Amino acid sequence: MGPRSGRPLIAFALVLLGALALASPAQAISLAPETPRSPNAEAIATTYWVMLAIAAALIVAVNGALIAAVVRFRARRSRRPGRTPSGRGPLRPALAGLSLLVVALVVFGVVMTAAVRDVDESGPEGLEAALTQTAQVGISGVPAADPFATDAPEDPAETSPLEIDAIAQRWVWRFGYPGGEAGQGLFTYGELVVPVDTTVILNVTSTDVSHSYWVPALGGQVQATPGSTSETWFKAQEEGRYAGNSTIFSGTGFPSLRSWVRVVSVSEYRSFLAALGSELQDAQGAVAEDEGEQAEEAEGEAGEEEAP
Amino acid sequence: MRSFNGRRQRPEIVTRGIPRPRPAWIERATSADHKSVGLLYIGTALVFAALAVAELVLMRIQLIVPESTIISPEIFNQLLTVGGTTAVILFAIPLALGLIGYLVPLQIGARGVALPRLNLLSYWLYAAGAVAVYASFLYAPSDAGPIAMAPLSEAAFSPSNGVDAWIAGVGLATAGFVLFAINLIATVSGMRAPGLAWRRVPPFTWAASASAWVLAVVGPAMIAALAMLFIDRNFGGIFFSAGDGGGPLLYQHLAAIYSTGLMAVALVVAAGVISEILPALAGKPLLSHRATAASLVAIAVLMPLAWIQGMYAAPLGAAWTTGAMAIALALVLPFGTLIYIWLATLWGGAIRLRASALFALGAISTLAFALGLELALAVIPVGWLLDGTAAALAAGTYAIVAASVLAGFAGLHHWFGKLTGRQLGEGVGKAALAIIVLGVHLYAIPMLLAGVDGQPADVFQYFEGTGVSGYNLVASIGAFVLAIGVLVELGNVAHSYGHGRPAAHDPWGGTSLEWFALSPPPPHNFDVVPDVRSPEPMRDIREAIRMRTETFAPPASHRRARPAEREEAEQTDSSGTPVA
Numbered sequence: 001m002g003p004r005s006g007r008p009l010i011a012f013a014l015v016l017l018g019a020l021a022l023a024s025p026a027q028a029i030s031l032a033p034e035t036p037r038s039p040n041a042e043a044i045a046t047t048y049w050v051m052l053a054i055a056a057a058l059i060v061a062v063n064g065a066l067i068a069a070v071v072r073f074r075a076r077r078s079r080r081p082g083r084t085p086s087g088r089g090p091l092r093p094a095l096a097g098l099s100l101l102v103v104a105l106v107v108f109g110v111v112m113t114a115a116v117r118d119v120d121e122s123g124p125e126g127l128e129a130a131l132t133q134t135a136q137v138g139i140s141g142v143p144a145a146d147p148f149a150t151d152a153p154e155d156p157a158e159t160s161p162l163e164i165d166a167i168a169q170r171w172v173w174r175f176g177y178p179g180g181e182a183g184q185g186l187f188t189y190g191e192l193v194v195p196v197d198t199t200v201i202l203n204v205t206s207t208d209v210s211h212s213y214w215v216p217a218l219g220g221q222v223q224a225t226p227g228s229t230s231e232t233w234f235k236a237q238e239e240g241r242y243a244g245n246s247t248i249f250s251g252t253g254f255p256s257l258r259s260w261v262r263v264v265s266v267s268e269y270r271s272f273l274a275a276l277g278s279e280l281q282d283a284q285g286a287v288a289e290d291e292g293e294q295a296e297e298a299e300g301e302a303g304e305e306e307a308p
Numbered sequence: 309m310r311s312f313n314g315r316r317q318r319p320e321i322v323t324r325g326i327p328r329p330r331p332a333w334i335e336r337a338t339s340a341d342h343k344s345v346g347l348l349y350i351g352t353a354l355v356f357a358a359l360a361v362a363e364l365v366l367m368r369i370q371l372i373v374p375e376s377t378i379i380s381p382e383i384f385n386q387l388l389t390v391g392g393t394t395a396v397i398l399f400a401i402p403l404a405l406g407l408i409g410y411l412v413p414l415q416i417g418a419r420g421v422a423l424p425r426l427n428l429l430s431y432w433l434y435a436a437g438a439v440a441v442y443a444s445f446l447y448a449p450s451d452a453g454p455i456a457m458a459p460l461s462e463a464a465f466s467p468s469n470g471v472d473a474w475i476a477g478v479g480l481a482t483a484g485f486v487l488f489a490i491n492l493i494a495t496v497s498g499m500r501a502p503g504l505a506w507r508r509v510p511p512f513t514w515a516a517s518a519s520a521w522v523l524a525v526v527g528p529a530m531i532a533a534l535a536m537l538f539i540d541r542n543f544g545g546i547f548f549s550a551g552d553g554g555g556p557l558l559y560q561h562l563a564a565i566y567s568t569g570l571m572a573v574a575l576v577v578a579a580g581v582i583s584e585i586l587p588a589l590a591g592k593p594l595l596s597h598r599a600t601a602a603s604l605v606a607i608a609v610l611m612p613l614a615w616i617q618g619m620y621a622a623p624l625g626a627a628w629t630t631g632a633m634a635i636a637l638a639l640v641l642p643f644g645t646l647i648y649i650w651l652a653t654l655w656g657g658a659i660r661l662r663a664s665a666l667f668a669l670g671a672i673s674t675l676a677f678a679l680g681l682e683l684a685l686a687v688i689p690v691g692w693l694l695d696g697t698a699a700a701l702a703a704g705t706y707a708i709v710a711a712s713v714l715a716g717f718a719g720l721h722h723w724f725g726k727l728t729g730r731q732l733g734e735g736v737g738k739a740a741l742a743i744i745v746l747g748v749h750l751y752a753i754p755m756l757l758a759g760v761d762g763q764p765a766d767v768f769q770y771f772e773g774t775g776v777s778g779y780n781l782v783a784s785i786g787a788f789v790l791a792i793g794v795l796v797e798l799g800n801v802a803h804s805y806g807h808g809r810p811a812a813h814d815p816w817g818g819t820s821l822e823w824f825a826l827s828p829p830p831p832h833n834f835d836v837v838p839d840v841r842s843p844e845p846m847r848d849i850r851e852a853i854r855m856r857t858e859t860f861a862p863p864a865s866h867r868r869a870r871p872a873e874r875e876e877a878e879q880t881d882s883s884g885t886p887v888a
Contacts, residue, residue: 012742016749033693033760047689055680062647062676066669069654073590074661081591082656090652091596091645098644105637105687110630113688117626170465209460210556212621212696216762220692221621225557226459227550230623243774247696247764249388249453250460252381255767 034216037242037263038234041219043115050108116220119161119199119233126198126235127162127266161199161233164192168204168211168224168246171253177273186276191260195269196239205229209251215244215261223248236263340424341831346410347727348431350720353403356394356438357713358798361791363391368784374772384768385451389474390441392454397481398438400712401570404577405430405488407719408516410727412492414822415513417501417840419833422494430488437481440473450474453766455567456537458548458559463541472541479534482566486527489520496520501821503840507598510820510843514601515580518608519573526569526612533562557622564615571707572611576604578675578715579646582668585722586650588816589665590657595649597843603642603649610635610642618700620691629688636686643679647672663737664816667718670745671710677749678706681756698776699759701766702752709748709790714741717797724804725811729828732808736800743793750786754779819844 031052036042073079165176165185175192176185194200204213206224214221218234224246236242246257264272329335336344367387370379379387413421421427444450450470452461456478461471496517500509509517537559539545546552548559583604587594594600616624616632650672659665681703684690694700717737724732758779763770770776814823823846825833842848 012746015746016753029757031757031760034762044689044693047687048684048693051684051687051690055684058683059676059680062651063673065651066654066673069651070659070661070669073654073657073659075591075658079658081658083592091599091648094645094648095641098641098648101644102638102640105640105683106634109633109637109687109689113626113630113633116689116692209465210457210560214762216693220689221695222692223619223621223623225550225623227554227556228623230621243762245762245764249457249766251451251465252385252768255764255769255771 034242036217037236037238037240038218039120039237040116040232040234041217043112044220047109047112047116054105119201120235122161122199122235123197123237125196125266127195127269161201162194163201163203164194166192166202166204166213166224168206168213168257169208170211170250171257173213173257173259177276179273179277186273186280188276190258191241191262193262193264193269193272194236195266196236196263198266199233199235201231201233203229203231210248211246211250211257212248213244213259214247215242215259217242218244218261221247236261239263239265338428340428342413342421342424342427343410343727343829343831345424345427345431346406346408349402349406349409349434350727351406352431352435352438353399353406354798354801356398356402357794360391360395360399361794363387363394364787365791367391368787370768371770371780372784373781374770374774374777376769379768381768382451385453386449386470388766388768389450389453389456390445393441393474393478395708396454396567396570396574397478398434398441400574400708400716401485402434403712403716404519404574405485407581407716407723408492408512408519408577409488411723411822412513412516413495413499414726414825414829414833415510415820416496416499416504417821417824417834417837417845418495418499419837420499421491422498423491426487427491430484430486430491433484433487434481437477437479437484440477440480444470444473444477455563457563458537458540459550459556461537461541461559462549464549472538475534475538475541479531479538482527482530482534485523486531489523489527492516492520493524501837501840501845504821504845506601508840508843508845509601511583511594511597511600511604512577512580512820515576515583515604518605519576522569522573522576522608522612526566529562529569530566533559533566557624560619560622561615564618565612568615568618569612571711572608574708574711575611575675576608578671578711579604579607581715581719581722582650582671583646584818584820585664585668585718586653588722588818589662589668590654590659591817592653592657593819593844595652599645600649603645606642607639610639614639614686617686617691618695620688620695633686633688637683639686640683647676662721662816663732663734663741664718664721666738667714667721667741670741671714671718674706674710674714674745674748677752678703678710681706694759696765697759698755698763698765702755702759705752705755706748709744713744713794717741720801722816723822724801724808725815725827726822726825727828728805728808729811730804730808731811731815732804733800736803737797740793740797740800743796744790745793747786747788747790747793751783751790752786754783754786758783814846814850817850819847821845824849 033045033048036045163178165174167174167176172189173192174187174189176187179186202213202222204222204224205228206226208226210226211224212221213224213232215234218236219232222230222232224230240263242261242263244259244261246254246259250257336348339345366379367384370376370384409421409427413419441449448468448470450456450461450466450473451468452466452471452474456466456471456474460466496509496513536545536547540547540549540554546554548554548556550556583594583600614632614635616622616628617636619632620629681699685694685700685703717740720727721732721734721737724730758770758776759765761775761779763774763776763779770780811827813825813827816823821834821838821840822829824838838845838849
């Protein structure tokens, strides 16, 4: 009976593998999430791999036991069904094992959740360190136009992470940066630019329906809920451009609600902000001069704050 | 004379004034006999199974290639909304309710149900809900997503009246589920045969009762949410609008309570079906009747309590999400116990690989994938990674295919003879099973991989260069295969209903009282309601008959039995001492 009943299973596995191989003319089949570039994303990836291994072990164990039971105990002429042992005896080891598994999983889950939530300090390459140096040296000035300079902590010991407001609407993200002249924020649409090795705190909210902020390389999802603000953080360890999606259905433009995080060096970040600030001033000037629509055309990323 | 059904339940001699037989369809539509209502539920649910896979196929056609424009986003979102509603609210739950409504009174040795007209009303509310949802195709169905999450479903963002039709439809169907649950709870509480104490109630009836309680609790939560949404949309309410002091999260909570509760119902009923089929087809009693019942109840209680497990990213206190994670992970214990009991029941048995047993085994196998993935998703950091992605969709697909398609069809194969008096085709059923299992893996595994690569669920398109094109191509092929499998089995059911071979009254050697009734049972179910002395009353009855007839009949071993008779003989011989 063994080889005969095994054949469909093997054929089934082959078809499955063949189909999956079809799927990868250009890509390798991989269960790996995007390479983590932030400590919280690393903790998420670790949790994912452990849970995936446990899930795979359970799936293989249950299916293996099912196949073994069917192959061994299939009804035949000679076979009489055995007696089922009575009482709680045979169940006890299973209950004990499962209870242990539950406790271990809960502990693991709580520990890993704390690890993801735990906000790291900025690293030596990061923005605060650079600011501190500047403040200590007191010369090699930040360009005067740098709006961030006005926000730099006076006291070198007093450091705080970079706080960004991430505001979702259908179907674009708006990222607001600290600094800028009083009364006018600095912001970009779609793409967030942050310095490397710097702890960034995102205050995520939405102006219309619920969305989610999620850049897999830099951490987990956080829901952008209208009327309340959620906090998440990341510390990008490598320069680069990382893509993200929203995972909460939001209507016709849902797939296009994407976001990108461009991680740059501290000096690039400064000049980026400076450019952003001056563009904003130019744009405002232009607006003041001729009620201009040029503002949006001139620079897609820098815009006026919903001026009527 | 209009109390035709009351008369059916209390047979009496009528010498005049016999009502003229009405057309069959009027009789079917108005009969409050629980068996007739059960068949209506099952038949309607199977029609919606066909529609659900058709909608899945349309959506997957759109997703074969990246940046596809075959179907417009508006129509895709309508398909997504109506398809998701169809799969769960119009197919999965009603199929379970149909099996429950037909079989539970038989299993408990009752001659009817406690509130037969309420039971009939529950079906018509469900049917009216289905009509409301589908009638919106005449103008524009809802495109607010399968659970119409507020504030997206508010009038400001989804002005289409299809959303109002959706609210009415889901509300009506849910009201039907609640009424059904009330009748079932009353029936099982008050109409069990003498001696059928709770400790002897068969696992399927345990599952049905636990599910009825779940529906009675989560259904009103959803009806409240829908009522508030309707007020928001049409009468200037602000329940879910953030700017005016409403709570957008409130709808999310209520809808999550409902959808988690429905998932619990589907899984618990499926577990009840499997717990009936395996002992019958393996020729062995369940390893532990008590632990099975306890596990079913534990799942029904714990799972809806962990409704926050899909909301880990929402702005909630850490205590809420951690508590939900702990409850969700605690589900390992009842699910693991059930699977262990099933395996231990098979182990050492003589498993007859009939279609019902194969569907049940396929359901357990697929359930392992569903539970493995859901287990991973229950841990908060994995939820932050995969919630709302195609990977979560894969887990949900595994769950609904295991619970409602495979276990549902397993139940149909097991009880089809009892329901209709005809056998459900074995060969076609086995072929359909192979196609469905192949299809679900071909669909769900690439979806899992795509989700890990960052593809959200529910998108009408994905983009070139994001590395998910190949996965989506294979997933579409898998969805088509899955749809073919489901349609083949539906064709099998339709054909067997009219043309199947006549079924025996007790073909599997089952141990509960539905096998004591004829196939199909007469209107009053039982001529004699037996005393129940053990959890396996039918085994006792068979034993008593054997004892009584043994002296008169020649021993069975004297002639070479043909296969069908041999099975019958095996069951009779294997009836050992009942396990109390």
